[in-house]
Amino acid sequence: MEIELKQYVALVQKKLWFIASLVLLASVAAGFVSYYVVTPRYEASSKLIVNKSIETQGRDDINFDSLRTNAMLVKTYKEIIQTPAILDQVVVKYPELGLTAKDLLDMIRVSSTIDTQVMTISITSLSYEKAAKTVNAVSEVFKSTIPSIMKVDNVVILNEAKPDESVKPVSPNVKINVAIVFVISFMLALGFVFLQDYLDDSIKSERDIELFLGLPTLATISMVRPDELIGKTAAKSTRMVGDTVYANANQ
Known part of the structure; x- marks a missing residue:
C-alpha cells in the first residue's frame, strides 16, 4: 500500500504541470464567463x-x-x-x-x-x-x-423595498463559481491522469515485468548521463606506472 501511494504521489508530481494548467485555465474561464458573459440579476x-x-x-x-x-x-x-x-x-x-x-x-x-x-x-x-x-x-x-x-x-x-437603493446583484457569484470550477477541474484532472496511467500498459520498471509478464528480472541496465560518459572516457585516457599517474596527450 505504501509503495502504491508513493507511485501515485510520483505520478501526480510528474503530471503536475498538466493538472495546474487545466485547473488554471478552467478557473480563469469560469471567472471570465461569470463576470463578463452572464447577465447579473x-x-x-x-x-x-x-x-x-x-x-x-x-x-x-x-x-x-x-x-x-x-x-x-x-x-x-x-x-x-x-x-x-x-x-x-x-x-x-x-x-x-x-x-x-x-x-x-x-x-x-x-x-x-x-x-x-x-x-x-x-x-x-x-x-x-x-x-x-x-x-x-x-x-x-x-x-x-x-x-x-x-x-x-x-x-x-x-x-417595502426601496427602488432607488443601490444593491449588488445576487447572481452570478464570481467567487463561488470560480471555487466550484476549481475543485471540479482539479478532480477531473486527477482522474484523467490516473486513468491514463491505468490504461498505459508499457513496461516502466522491473516491478512491471514481474507484475505483467510474470518473469524474474535477471539484470538491469542503468541510465547513463552524458556527463558520466565524458568522465569515464577521461578516466580511460590515464594510466598508472608505479606510483605515478601519466596522462596521454596529443600535442
Whole structure:
C-alpha cells in the first residue's frame, strides 16, 4: 500500500504541470464567463406579518393557540400569493411593469421561518428598480385582496423595498463559481491522469515485468548521463606506472 501511494504521489508530481494548467485555465474561464458573459440579476424583497384580525385587536385574547393558528395561516398565504387571484390583479393594476402573470410566477419566491408569522416575498429581475417596484406591487395587492378571500383582515406590511437603493446583484457569484470550477477541474484532472496511467500498459520498471509478464528480472541496465560518459572516457585516457599517474596527450 505504501509503495502504491508513493507511485501515485510520483505520478501526480510528474503530471503536475498538466493538472495546474487545466485547473488554471478552467478557473480563469469560469471567472471570465461569470463576470463578463452572464447577465447579473438583482433581488428585492418585502416582509409581511400575519397578525390577529382587526375585529379582535381590542380584545385581550392573544394566546399560544392564536399565534399557532396565525403561523399555520402563513403556509396558506404563501400559496395564495402565487395564484392567479393575486398575480392577475398585479398585472391589471400595474401595467407599467410590463409583466404577465407567468412572468411574475417565474420571478416570485415566498419564504417564511418555521413557527413565525412573518413572510418574505422576493422578486428577482435584471433591474433592481424593477424588482423593488414589482415586489411592492405584489405586497400591496395581496394585502388588499386577502380580506375578500379569507374574510379576515390580518396582513400587515412590515417593510417595502426601496427602488432607488443601490444593491449588488445576487447572481452570478464570481467567487463561488470560480471555487466550484476549481475543485471540479482539479478532480477531473486527477482522474484523467490516473486513468491514463491505468490504461498505459508499457513496461516502466522491473516491478512491471514481474507484475505483467510474470518473469524474474535477471539484470538491469542503468541510465547513463552524458556527463558520466565524458568522465569515464577521461578516466580511460590515464594510466598508472608505479606510483605515478601519466596522462596521454596529443600535442
